Amino acid sequence: MTLPSLTLPIEYDLTGQTAIVASAGGAETPLLAAALAEAGAQIFAVARHPDATAAILDAVANVTGRPAPVPSAPAYPGYAGRWDTPDGAAAVLSAFDAAHARADILVNDTRSFFAKPAPEITAAEWDELHARNVRATFMLSQAVGARMLAQQYGRIVNVISNLAERGLHNCSAFSATQAAVLSLTRSLAVEWGRHEIRVNAIGAGWTTADDIPLETQRSELLVRYTPLRRKGTPHDIAALLVFLASPHCDYPTGQPTYIDGGANAHP
Amino acid sequence: MLENLHLNGKVVVITGGGTGLGLEMVRALARSGASLAIAGRRPGPIADARDEAIAAGSDAIAIPTDVASSSDANALIDAAVAHFGKVDVLINNAAMVAENVLKPIWDITDDEWQTAMTINLSGAFYCARAAAKPMADAGKGKIINVASGFGLRGGRDIYMYCTSKGGVINLTRVLSFSLARYGITANSIVPGFIPTIDPTAEINRTLPQTGDFLPSGKLGRPEELGPIAVFLASDASDYMTGEMFILDGGGLAAGIAPTGHAPIAPLEP
Numbered sequence: 001m002t003l004p005s006l007t008l009p010i011e012y013d014l015t016g017q018t019a020i021v022a023s024a025g026g027a028e029t030p031l032l033a034a035a036l037a038e039a040g041a042q043i044f045a046v047a048r049h050p051d052a053t054a055a056i057l058d059a060v061a062n063v064t065g066r067p068a069p070v071p072s073a074p075a076y077p078g079y080a081g082r083w084d085t086p087d088g089a090a091a092v093l094s095a096f097d098a099a100h101a102r103a104d105i106l107v108n109d110t111r112s113f114f115a116k117p118a119p120e121i122t123a124a125e126w127d128e129l130h131a132r133n134v135r136a137t138f139m140l141s142q143a144v145g146a147r148m149l150a151q152q153y154g155r156i157v158n159v160i161s162n163l164a165e166r167g168l169h170n171c172s173a174f175s176a177t178q179a180a181v182l183s184l185t186r187s188l189a190v191e192w193g194r195h196e197i198r199v200n201a202i203g204a205g206w207t208t209a210d211d212i213p214l215e216t217q218r219s220e221l222l223v224r225y226t227p228l229r230r231k232g233t234p235h236d237i238a239a240l241l242v243f244l245a246s247p248h249c250d251y252p253t254g255q256p257t258y259i260d261g262g263a264n265a266h267p
Numbered sequence: 268m269l270e271n272l273h274l275n276g277k278v279v280v281i282t283g284g285g286t287g288l289g290l291e292m293v294r295a296l297a298r299s300g301a302s303l304a305i306a307g308r309r310p311g312p313i314a315d316a317r318d319e320a321i322a323a324g325s326d327a328i329a330i331p332t333d334v335a336s337s338s339d340a341n342a343l344i345d346a347a348v349a350h351f352g353k354v355d356v357l358i359n360n361a362a363m364v365a366e367n368v369l370k371p372i373w374d375i376t377d378d379e380w381q382t383a384m385t386i387n388l389s390g391a392f393y394c395a396r397a398a399a400k401p402m403a404d405a406g407k408g409k410i411i412n413v414a415s416g417f418g419l420r421g422g423r424d425i426y427m428y429c430t431s432k433g434g435v436i437n438l439t440r441v442l443s444f445s446l447a448r449y450g451i452t453a454n455s456i457v458p459g460f461i462p463t464i465d466p467t468a469e470i471n472r473t474l475p476q477t478g479d480f481l482p483s484g485k486l487g488r489p490e491e492l493g494p495i496a497v498f499l500a501s502d503a504s505d506y507m508t509g510e511m512f513i514l515d516g517g518g519l520a521a522g523i524a525p526t527g528h529a530p531i532a533p534l535e536p
Contacts, residue, residue, distance in 0.1 A: 007273040008272060235268060251491045254520025257513070264509065265439075267444075
């Protein structure tokens, strides 16, 4: 069990805050949720599959030391299902209301990855990827944003890939979704700025949640291309995520911050 | 996940540390446990900043430094290494903000151009060059450059400030790529409008006096740089390099003019 750091700067304290953490699945979001919990936030987990929702809540339980709730429990702080439609987003909030009173923070970690040569991408694949990564992000931001507008406070953090800024072989569809979420970050920040809502993005690079030895990682060309010569981990973006989610993050809004081992800065 | 978000045992050199944004960063860095070498041109403000840092429990020294002089920059790093035995973090914050910045192009003298470029851009380069050696020897280091939103956009008649700050942002990228192999990272903090200077200074004629034109509806406060400086100076930011952290009330996301322009247009059939 990890105890909250006693030296955590006051600006990173999330005590009393509640965060909705929406995940495309995978092993990284649970660790990001754990970081928010370590800073004191309560977590409501959202994922398409029950296992992914449970994984987030397990990671949070690992921080708090309290047992992870079971899905059948009343006020289960999680939702499993799609949320890329108005009905889906409403279902998320209906489940949220059974567990929590107020949403201060929304984290959209919708990086469903997909790579295929452009000539082979089907319309169905394109639409499904955009539904998961872009429409889901918008639908939940719209639904939670309505409440943030009503309460005149909110922090939204979109976790995106640095492919929002760059092209890559076989990544035309995925990169387009990430650039779309970046653009959404800017527009929502501008549109909701006067209502004490801040919307920012963290751009991750080539990442893994696994502890892979450096020598193994460096057999991959993309790792050798990255100036810091290793893959990123959720650990690398955890502190910034907590800050962007906190009430002290007031002036920053509408911007991505890339934590990608220097990949974006070099030729 | 957050265990690296502190500065215990870290030595931070900060230029322009006696006033404005620099002083607020000094306060936050000291609170997070950093030892500090505080540099500035005038001895008074940096001595006060040092005393405040010491009162907060930090080991701090004040070193009068003009970053326009490369020998001063070298001496600053030497003094920090002599006192603390190492330099973990350099924050290039010193800049000429308010003097002779606002002029039509034909009125700018060679000397005015050179002076501003030297302080704002060469100063960051001189200090980075001096600090890179001990950092490379240690196999670890962090360079943090304070740039400006004016380094990403043009300001009317603000030639030297915009150009030098744009240079600082790209200097950061070059440092990051070049020094990664020595374990050194480099990032920029990019503040938007954050009032710190004498309200009668000439540059205020082109700066917004309220947040009315920003999406956030307010100007920034100097103390908002503190938590960012702590993050970028700490091991919690080890994988971030060559990048910017922007805090500007949404100014760059929108542009400061279109705020309030809210068209409604239905989809055509």
